[in-house]
Ligand SMILES: [Zn+2]
């Protein structure tokens with residue numbers, strides 16, 4: 539799988555299957571993307587290669603712990619976030635994938651902060667907070 543920002547200055551190559559893919563309804567995603575939810579995939583750092591220059595921005599993630607967002611230096615598109623709660627795993631914004639069909643959502647995250655006007659009509663798993671699938675990767 540390949541992805542890029544809109545201007546193309548940042549590109550990346552995914553070399554292994556993501557650990558988890560889904561729709562995130564957390565406040566940070568809603569605010570960053572001005573959207574009710576955001577498609578994301580979580581992947582080990584060793585399984586993705588980035589090219590290009592990013593600007594980083596520190597803020598608090600859904601868990602209340604620090605995260606560092608990386609955006610394209612030129613067009614400003616958000617590419618990925620490095621969460622301090624996870625070891626060697628990053629959260630990538632799946633809309634940056636060149637082929638949208640490469641995104642294979644397994645469920646919904648942080649539905650506790652879902653916009654009530656935004657109804658979920660699929661049958662995917664819903665989790666109130668972060669994905670339980672990431673438990674083995676929590677930072678010690
Ligand atoms: Zn989120």
Ligand SMILES: [Zn+2]
Pocket residue numbers: 543544545546547548610611612613614615
């Ligand atoms: Zn760009």
